Amino acid sequence: MSDIRVVIVDDDFAVAQVNRAFVDAQAGFTVVAEAHTGAAALEAIERHRPHLVLLDVYLPDLGGLDVLRRLRASGDEVEVIAVTAARDLDTVRQARLLGVRHYLVKPFSGATLVERLDDVRRGIAADRAAPARALDQHGVDRILGGTTSTMRRVALPKGLSQVSLDRVAAGLAARHADASAAEIAEALGMSRVSARRYLEHLVASGAAEVAPRYGSAGRPEHRYRMPPR
Numbered sequence: 001m002s003d004i005r006v007v008i009v010d011d012d013f014a015v016a017q018v019n020r021a022f023v024d025a026q027a028g029f030t031v032v033a034e035a036h037t038g039a040a041a042l043e044a045i046e047r048h049r050p051h052l053v054l055l056d057v058y059l060p061d062l063g064g065l066d067v068l069r070r071l072r073a074s075g076d077e078v079e080v081i082a083v084t085a086a087r088d089l090d091t092v093r094q095a096r097l098l099g100v101r102h103y104l105v106k107p108f109s110g111a112t113l114v115e116r117l118d119d120v121r122r123g124i125a126a127d128r129a130a131p132a133r134a135l136d137q138h139g140v141d142r143i144l145g146g147t148t149s150t151m152r153r154v155a156l157p158k159g160l161s162q163v164s165l166d167r168v169a170a171g172l173a174a175r176h177a178d179a180s181a182a183e184i185a186e187a188l189g190m191s192r193v194s195a196r197r198y199l200e201h202l203v204a205s206g207a208a209e210v211a212p213r214y215g216s217a218g219r220p221e222h223r224y225r226m227p228p229r
Contacts, residue, residue, distance in 0.1 A: 003028055004028055005051050006023050006029055006030065006031045006032065006050055006052045007033045007034070007044050007045055007050045007053045007054070008023070008035070008054050009035045009053060009056055009067070010054070010083065011036050011037070011056060011058060011060055012036075012056075013036060015056075017034075019083065022110060022113060023054070023113075023117070026114065028121060029121075033047070033050075036059075037060055037062070038061045038062025039062060041059070041062075041064075042067060042071070045071065045076070051078065052078065052120055053079070053081070054080075054081050054083045055067065055081070056083055057085075057086040057091060057095075058084060058086060064082065064084065065094050065098065068099075068100070069098065072099065079101075080098075080099070080100050080101075080102070081100075081103075081116050081117075081120065082095050083104050083106065083108075083113075084104070084105065084106060085105065087105050087174050088174055089170060092170045092173065093170060096166075102119065102120070105173070156201065159197075160198060164194070165198050168184060168188065168198040168202065169202060169207060171184050172184060172199070172202070172224060172226055173226050175225075177225070178211070178223040180222065180223055181224070196222075199224045203224070207227075208224050208225065209224070210222050211223055211225075
């Protein structure tokens, strides 16, 4: 398998250099270009036809999501890892709709980036090995397996849906601190009971953490958060 070609897009030159050095150090990956604006990103992607783009959302001209919209409109299905400080729910949702399957919130650890790079490597290898014929369920699972999260590997209890689970997970990830079931329910427009069931499933699957917060009186309130990176 030839090296996976990568374009690094970040408005911060120092961050781009760090990410470049880190990706280049991973076997099977080669950074072919850096870009520090949206326009430069589009030019670099057109010129180098990478397999993967590490894409910042905050850029000085076109935002990262605007870059991605233009790529998708042109039919470019390049794999993207969002590498950004943007953590609001709308940005996370839009990224997901544009096909972003890996979203890293700055700052993150090198180990976390390695995990995402490994997922991309497995996904690309599976795509290349896929037969031309129609896939059965096993084949579909093999192609998508590289990006399957921990919470997807745990069977959903009766009455829970994957779509709502994704919404709750995105809502929790978008918060700057921990949150109660009531707060998540209000933000997403669902009942507190439903929000709590999804949050408890995230905890059971290892995708979230919970801790009690003790007030002046009454029962402690459960507070949920994504595990620290």
